[in-house]
Amino acid sequence: MQSCLFDLLLNAYLIENSKSIDLSRFKLPNITPSQNVLLSLETIYNNAQQALLSDKNQNQTQEQKNNENDEKIIDRDDGELSQISITVCDESKTLKRQFSCNRLLLIREMRYFADYLKDEPDQAEEVDISVHCDIDIFQWLMLFVHRRSSAELPELEPRIAVSILISSEFLKMDKLVPISLDYIHKHMNEIIATNCNISCIPDSLFRQLAKYFHNPYEIEELHDRKNKIRGKLFEYNLIQLLNDTKIIRCQHCHGIMTIEQIKNIPCLTDRLILTNNGKIHYQHKIDPKFIINEWIQEIHTQGENSWRNTFWIVW
Numbered sequence: 001m002q003s004c005l006f007d008l009l010l011n012a013y014l015i016e017n018s019k020s021i022d023l024s025r026f027k028l029p030n031i032t033p034s035q036n037v038l039l040s041l042e043t044i045y046n047n048a049q050q051a052l053l054s055d056k057n058q059n060q061t062q063e064q065k066n067n068e069n070d071e072k073i074i075d076r077d078d079g080e081l082s083q084i085s086i087t088v089c090d091e092s093k094t095l096k097r098q099f100s101c102n103r104l105l106l107i108r109e110m111r112y113f114a115d116y117l118k119d120e121p122d123q124a125e126e127v128d129i130s131v132h133c134d135i136d137i138f139q140w141l142m143l144f145v146h147r148r149s150s151a152e153l154p155e156l157e158p159r160i161a162v163s164i165l166i167s168s169e170f171l172k173m174d175k176l177v178p179i180s181l182d183y184i185h186k187h188m189n190e191i192i193a194t195n196c197n198i199s200c201i202p203d204s205l206f207r208q209l210a211k212y213f214h215n216p217y218e219i220e221e222l223h224d225r226k227n228k229i230r231g232k233l234f235e236y237n238l239i240q241l242l243n244d245t246k247i248i249r250c251q252h253c254h255g256i257m258t259i260e261q262i263k264n265i266p267c268l269t270d271r272l273i274l275t276n277n278g279k280i281h282y283q284h285k286i287d288p289k290f291i292i293n294e295w296i297q298e299i300h301t302q303g304e305n306s307w308r309n310t311f312w313i314v315w
Contacts, residue, residue, distance in 0.1 A: 111172035210236035249290035
């Protein structure tokens with residue numbers, strides 16, 4: 001009887017946990033008829049929990065090591081890695097300056113150069129790299145490339161944040177782009193005050209930036225009297241709103257609503273029905289001739305061609 005009970009309980013437990021437990025990691029106790037069945041099962045359970053905890057700790061340790069290896073980017077000058085010379089031409093200042101970086105580090109942090117440095121390290125030294133860029137901006141980028149840990153990140157400033165973002169996207173610096181976007185989102189008012197050309201941000205980057213301003217009230221609070229960026233942010237938020245929400249027009253009452261509102265917004269009186277549970281529903285019918293882009297354009301015209309006004313009308 002004890003053996004049957006033990007098999008039943010053990011089988012139930014292992015079915016529940018077999019996918020997450022490596023049974024080879026712990027030793028099953030010897031079961032004798034004189035042992036208490038529940039006590040033996042508790043021993044197995046405790047061993048299993050210890051095995052799971054050990055696996056979890058190992059995974060966390062490995063993940064931490066991977067993160068540390070990812071953060072600790074060391075510029076080695078021991079000759080083991082070939083050095084690449086980069087000539088930066090600053091046309092606005094009519095200046096040139098040489099920067100040096102080891103090959104593997106450059107490929108890792110600035111993927112733009114990967115196609116130009118596919119040769120062997122000893123051949124890569126012969127590659128002549130020239131970049132047309134503001135020298136101060138490129139120097140900042142090289143400080144980012146040569147960082148040894150996240151604690152050594154160079155400090156971003158409102159006056160250079162947009163230039164850093166555009167340069168990092170062009171040079172395919174995947175780790176720096178989100179850092180720059182987040183900084184610009186948090187310091188937008190300071191950036192606007194610097195009178196930098198925010199409109200030069202490419203559409204692909206601006207779409208990413210607009211997602212940080214998912215709250216329209218945050219856009220409303222920007223100190224942007226010259227409308228350098230607020231109108232465009234409202235435009236992209238409107239596009240996102242229309243992508244996330246299906247808007248329809250009723251063929252009978254010509255009311256415009258979301259698909260979720262279709263049962264709650266009143267229609268014509270002859271389209272009203274009373275359900276068996278006493279609730280009132282309206283029988284709207286989706287108008288297949290409704291073209292949402294034409295409706296948005298009409299609202300945009302009524303709103304004095306302001307994307308801010310258009311957004312709040314649709315909202």
